[in-house]
Every structure is written in C-alpha cells, then in structure tokens.
Amino acid sequence: MEICVRLGRNVRRLREAQGWSQEDYADRAGIxxxxxxxxxxxxxxxxxxxxxxxxxxxxxxxxxxxx
Amino acid sequence: MEICVRLGRNVRRLREAQGWSQEDYADRAGIxxxxxxxxxxxxxxxxxxxxxxxxxxxxxxxxxxxx
Structure with missing residues (x-):
C-alpha cells in the first residue's frame, strides 16, 4: 500500500482509538x-x-x- | 534529536554498513x-x-x- 495511504490509515486508527474528533486531534497536533x-x-x-x-x-x- | 538529523544519521550508518559510496547509494535510491x-x-x-x-x-x- 502506498505510504501516504498507510500514514492516513494509521492516523485515523489512532485518533479514533483516543475518541478524538479531527478537530480535537488537529488542535493537539498544531495542524x-x-x-x-x-x-x-x-x-x-x-x-x-x-x-x-x-x-x-x-x-x-x-x-x-x-x- | 531533531528528526532530520536522525534520518541523516540512519542513512549514513546503513549506507556505510553496505560499503556504498554516496553515489552508489544515490543511484540505487534513484535520488x-x-x-x-x-x-x-x-x-x-x-x-x-x-x-x-x-x-x-x-x-x-x-x-x-x-x-
């Protein structure tokens, strides 16, 4: 699988495991x-x-x- | 240590372990x-x-x- 797709899946999986919305996570990451x-x-x-x-x-x- | 510095040290260490010059390695990596x-x-x-x-x-x- 292409590396950008792997990155995206890992980020989503870890973010959802924390129960964070994209906005919650974005604020924590400073992005x-x-x-x-x-x-x-x-x-x-x-x-x-x-x-x-x-x-x-x-x-x-x-x-x-x-x- | 800063991530760009870590990357550089890892690349150099692995390249030297293979006995490759920077040019040898660059050709293999396509860079x-x-x-x-x-x-x-x-x-x-x-x-x-x-x-x-x-x-x-x-x-x-x-x-x-x-x-």
Missing amino acids: HRTYVSDIERGRRNPTITVVEKLAVPFAVPAGDLLA | HRTYVSDIERGRRNPTITVVEKLAVPFAVPAGDLLA
Whole structure:
C-alpha cells in the first residue's frame, strides 16, 4: 500500500482509538483540521517534520505512523 | 534529536554498513548524490515518499529511517 495511504490509515486508527474528533486531534497536533482530513484520506505527502507533529498527540515514534 | 538529523544519521550508518559510496547509494535510491549528501547532514526535510525511496536500497521499512 502506498505510504501516504498507510500514514492516513494509521492516523485515523489512532485518533479514533483516543475518541478524538479531527478537530480535537488537529488542535493537539498544531495542524489545521482540513489538513488532518486530507492526511487521513492519503491525499497529502507530508514532510518528516509534519509526521513528527502528527505523532506527538499519540506519544508514538514518528516512524510508527508510516508502518 | 531533531528528526532530520536522525534520518541523516540512519542513512549514513546503513549506507556505510553496505560499503556504498554516496553515489552508489544515490543511484540505487534513484535520488541525486548531492541530495543524499544533504540528507546525511540533516539539512533536508524530505516528504514521506522520498523517505520511502531512501529505504528501498536497504530493504528496511521507511519508518526505521526516522528512529
């Protein structure tokens, strides 16, 4: 599966496991909600510094989001 | 340590473990040699599709390069 799609599925799975809305999560990550929506749909190819921001609310290593 | 610096150190460590020059490795990854040099010095903030290209020659998951 393409890496942007894997990232999106991992973000959605972890976000939903926390019971957070996209807006809740976006606020925690310091990223705009529409960007989170695009990420979850595999429609963004973010830089690694963005992946690190995405990982912070989940307290997981950034690399885990690409698995 | 900053994620771009971690990426660079991982790439250099794995490349040297294979005994490849930056040029050897750049050819295998399909990336320009000067870009590899910048990556290894932590001076680039690549997208995740580039991280996937960087991982291919090492046959490791892309996320491992961010560890």
